[in-house]
Amino acid sequence: MGTECPSLPAGWRKEEVTRKSGLSAGKTDVYYYSPSGKKFRSRPQLSRYLGNRVDLRCFDFRSGKMAPAGKHKTRQRPHETLARGGRGDLNTSLPIRQTASIFKQPVTKVIGHPGNKVKSDLQREAEPPRQLFWEKRLKGLRSLDVTEEVLKCMELPKGLQSLSPHSVGEGDEVLLAAIAAALHSSSSPVTGQAASSGVEKNPGVWISTSQPPCRAFTITQEHIREQEEVVFRTRRRLEEALLADGLACRDPHLS
DNA sequence: GGCTTCGGCAG
DNA sequence: CTGCCGAAGCC
Numbered sequence: 001m002g003t004e005c006p007s008l009p010a011g012w013r014k015e016e017v018t019r020k021s022g023l024s025a026g027k028t029d030v031y032y033y034s035p036s037g038k039k040f041r042s043r044p045q046l047s048r049y050l051g052n053r054v055d056l057r058c059f060d061f062r063s064g065k066m067a068p069a070g071k072h073k074t075r076q077r078p079h080e081t082l083a084r085g086g087r088g089d090l091n092t093s094l095p096i097r098q099t100a101s102i103f104k105q106p107v108t109k110v111i112g113h114p115g116n117k118v119k120s121d122l123q124r125e126a127e128p129p130r131q132l133f134w135e136k137r138l139k140g141l142r143s144l145d146v147t148e149e150v151l152k153c154m155e156l157p158k159g160l161q162s163l164s165p166h167s168v169g170e171g172d173e174v175l176l177a178a179i180a181a182a183l184h185s186s187s188s189p190v191t192g193q194a195a196s197s198g199v200e201k202n203p204g205v206w207i208s209t210s211q212p213p214c215r216a217f218t219i220t221q222e223h224i225r226e227q228e229e230v231v232f233r234t235r236r237r238l239e240e241a242l243l244a245d246g247l248a249c250r251d252p253h254l255s
Numbered sequence: 256g257g258c259t260t261c262g263g264c265a266g
Numbered sequence: 267c268t269g270c271c272g273a274a275g276c277c
Contacts, residue, residue, distance in 0.1 A: 022261050027268095029260080039258085042270050061269080 002033055005064045009054065011035030014064045030062050052141070130209035133164050138177035157223055163193060163203045164213040178212035192216040 002015035013033045019025050032040040040046045043061040050056065058066045143151045154176060162175040182190045192214045193199040198206040200215070207213055 017260080019261065024261060024263095027261090044270075 002031070005032065007059060007064055007066050008032070009035075030064070032064075052137075132204065132207060132209060133213060134209065135174050135178035135181065135213060136164065138181060139174050141177060157226070160192075160217055161215040162213060163199060163207065163215060165203070175212060175214050179214070182212045186210070 002013035005012045005014040012035065015031045015033065016028050017031065018028045029041070032046060034040070034049070038049070040049065043056070043059070046061070047056050060066070142153075153173070156172060156176050156179070160175065160179075162172060164174055164178075179190060188210075191211060193203075193206075193208060193211055193216060195216045197208065199208070203213065
């Protein structure tokens with residue numbers, strides 16, 4: 001059934017079926033199958049399922065290929081689609097705008113209001129503006145292993161207090177993702193929201209979008225020691241796994 | 256019930 | 267015309 005589709009993640013297959021009878025005889029229908037076998041028969045359906053994980057903006061459903069980089073408008077930058085700070089071999093880019101994809105949503109552009117100050121030269125701003133609590137969009141993202149099993153989530157140190165409007169528990173999940181995103185996408189220190197900013201009283205008004213939505217925190221020697229321990233244990237587990245597969249020699253970092 | 260296949264509508 | 271999706275028809 002179907003052939004491997006190179007424009008999609010490994011394991012995705014594409015199938016073309018030609019109609020044999022009826023008024024529409026001769027028409028071909030295109031289907032895709034996920035690695036786990038789920039069938040997809042339209043681009044919106046595929047897009048809903050892949051969500052932010054794959055950028056389908058240039059994907060042509062019928063041919064199964066990424067559309068040739070358009071002449072003028074729909075060009076994507078040749079490089080630096082990844083967020084800053086990411087390593088080249090890891091996809092650490094943040095989720096794409098939902099509205100930029102096939103989701104048609106109107107946008108109102110306000111040119112100017114009398115009395116408002118206009119930010120100078122938006123083109124040269126280091127970072128584009130961010131939506132308040134944009135990190136909520138990271139909710140529910142999970143890492144999967146090759147069998148699509150959900151991997152155990154990391155845990156945040158105790159004492160980090162989320163300031164985003166969430167039920168307890170859910171806020172921690174978003175905060176972890178927000179901090180991970182901040183570490184990957186920004187080269188400036190991650191400090192949380194400044195204590196004096198007023199964010200405690202009214203996060204919706206005072207929160208800074210350039211810092212994850214949590215109270216300011218201090219990192220103690222004990223935190224550092226605990227984290228070193230986590231890294232050490234993880235390295236050891238990786239080493240054991242690689243040795244079991246005969247893929248590595250002993251790591252000199254591990255005594 | 257699930258899956259395949261075609262009709263038909265909206266853009 | 268094409269993409270999408272409801273639903274008839276088949277197993």
